[in-house]
Amino acid sequence: MTMSRDELLRPSLGDADAAGAPYSVRATFLTAFFGGPLAALAIIALNSVRLRRWLPDLPVLGVVLVGFIALVLALDRTDWGGSFRAYLYGMAGQRALTYLFRLIALGFFGLGYALHRKEQRSADLVGMARPNGWIAGIACGIGGLVVQVAFAQFSRAGL
Amino acid sequence: MTGSLQQTIAEIDALLERRRTAQARVRLQGALAEYPNDWRLILQASWVEYLDGHFDAAMAMLQQVLAQAPQSQPARALLFELQLEKNELVGAEQVIVQLLREQPEAAHYYGRYAEVMIRAMQLQKARALCREGLKYNADDPSCLAADSLCDLIERPRGATSHSLQQLLVYHPQWLRTLVLVAVTLHDRGDYNGALRIAQELVRAQPDNPDLVQLAAELKATTHWSLLPLWPLRRWGWGGSIALWLLGMVAVHTLARSNPVAAAILGFCIFGYAVYSWVWPPILRRWVFKV
Numbered sequence: 001m002t003m004s005r006d007e008l009l010r011p012s013l014g015d016a017d018a019a020g021a022p023y024s025v026r027a028t029f030l031t032a033f034f035g036g037p038l039a040a041l042a043i044i045a046l047n048s049v050r051l052r053r054w055l056p057d058l059p060v061l062g063v064v065l066v067g068f069i070a071l072v073l074a075l076d077r078t079d080w081g082g083s084f085r086a087y088l089y090g091m092a093g094q095r096a097l098t099y100l101f102r103l104i105a106l107g108f109f110g111l112g113y114a115l116h117r118k119e120q121r122s123a124d125l126v127g128m129a130r131p132n133g134w135i136a137g138i139a140c141g142i143g144g145l146v147v148q149v150a151f152a153q154f155s156r157a158g159l
Numbered sequence: 160m161t162g163s164l165q166q167t168i169a170e171i172d173a174l175l176e177r178r179r180t181a182q183a184r185v186r187l188q189g190a191l192a193e194y195p196n197d198w199r200l201i202l203q204a205s206w207v208e209y210l211d212g213h214f215d216a217a218m219a220m221l222q223q224v225l226a227q228a229p230q231s232q233p234a235r236a237l238l239f240e241l242q243l244e245k246n247e248l249v250g251a252e253q254v255i256v257q258l259l260r261e262q263p264e265a266a267h268y269y270g271r272y273a274e275v276m277i278r279a280m281q282l283q284k285a286r287a288l289c290r291e292g293l294k295y296n297a298d299d300p301s302c303l304a305a306d307s308l309c310d311l312i313e314r315p316r317g318a319t320s321h322s323l324q325q326l327l328v329y330h331p332q333w334l335r336t337l338v339l340v341a342v343t344l345h346d347r348g349d350y351n352g353a354l355r356i357a358q359e360l361v362r363a364q365p366d367n368p369d370l371v372q373l374a375a376e377l378k379a380t381t382h383w384s385l386l387p388l389w390p391l392r393r394w395g396w397g398g399s400i401a402l403w404l405l406g407m408v409a410v411h412t413l414a415r416s417n418p419v420a421a422a423i424l425g426f427c428i429f430g431y432a433v434y435s436w437v438w439p440p441i442l443r444r445w446v447f448k449v
Contacts (some may be wrong), residue, residue, distance in 0.1 A: 003287045011256050013249045017278045094210050106400050119280050121312045
């Protein structure tokens with residue numbers, strides 16, 4: 001990127017533009033591992049907001065969220081989903097779906113890492129103070145669980 | 160009288176350049192007793208506090224200086240450094256932009272501005288500032304250090320950085336050069352090499368808490384009790400995910416033929432995961448105390 005001196009000497013930070021440090025990679029990983037796919041997406045979205053880059057991240061996260069919901073609906077309501085579940089149960093037992101969702105959550109973690117790798121590295125290298133990952137991680141985990149339970153209830157009621 | 164004051168100021172400046180803050184404090188005590196309102200001496204006292212990490216005290220003194228000499232460039236340069244330390248990036252940017260408008264060919268200020276942009280995670284502008292600064296002074300340490308930092312952030316871990324090579328050629332003894340080399344070695348997996356550099360740095364500046372922390376963390380990283388964590392260190396979070404996947408597949412496969420062995424394997428993997436989370440921070444705290 002070539003910038004003239006005048007452009008370079010134009011302040012680019014307003015009060016609203018200064019990015020905060022993202023939640024650490026460890027906090028994101030643990031939230032994804034224990035909280036599931038929705039919790040993973042929630043903490044990645046929180047990082048996007050903290051980094052003031054929610055606009056470029058929004059399409060990616062939106063597509064991923066829609067894809068995940070479509071997968072859950074397909075697993076629950078289509079013939080293909082039924083046979084796929086049966087295949088998984090046969091291969092990995094009754095907890096197969098839990099493993100599948102955890103794997104998807106870890107995939108989301110990988111996506112978040114790819115999206116925010118430079119920012120995470122910057123925060124590490126310049127020693128930025130990280131926000132408390134416990135509070136956000138637990139909140140995202142509980143939020144994800146509530147949505148999951150609500151979906152299961154709707155599903156059972158046939159809505 | 161004035162000649163003597165000038166000489167004292169020059170001597171204290173020389174001490175500050177070598178970070179000999181204890182000696183500078185002694186000299187300043189005497190000088191300030193004689194000239195309590197001289198803003199240059201108060202500015203030097205503020206630098207001493209800054210170098211010793213007492214940022215609030217430094218800022219309080221600096222306010223006195225700025226009240227007397229609001230246009231002083233060294234005072235505003237220190238104001239910038241203090242704002243950067245406190246992570247007040249918006250204020251720091253305003254100060255450094257003003258300094259650069261007054262001295263548009265001061266390469267050092269471009270490097271410092273680039274540091275603000277790195278902290279604000281605007282790496283493109285940081286790079287552009289480094290390039291602009293290096294036009295005016297091709298071996299300016301601040302610009303080269305900021306550009307090396309951009310390389311460390313943007314490039315794959317352990318990749319070669321041209322700016323870091325330049326720093327090693329032109330400023331091999333500079334503290335930041337050596338810290339950047341230590342970080343690069345760490346990224347390449349040469350933890351012992353990084354530790355040796357960090358230990359040398361601590362010997363040179365035993366009172367610098369950042370260096371002590373760096374050395375302690377590297378010492379903990381190279382401790383023999385962390386050897387089993389090598390795969391996780393080598394492959395990072397990808398390694399953790401692969402370990403979980405492999406462990407899960409292995410436990411399930413084994414469970415069909417030998418449930419007891421599967422249970423033992425499961426406990427071993429669980430124990431390894433707990434050890435990888437719990438032991439490194441405990442070890443780090445222990446190394447800090449030692």
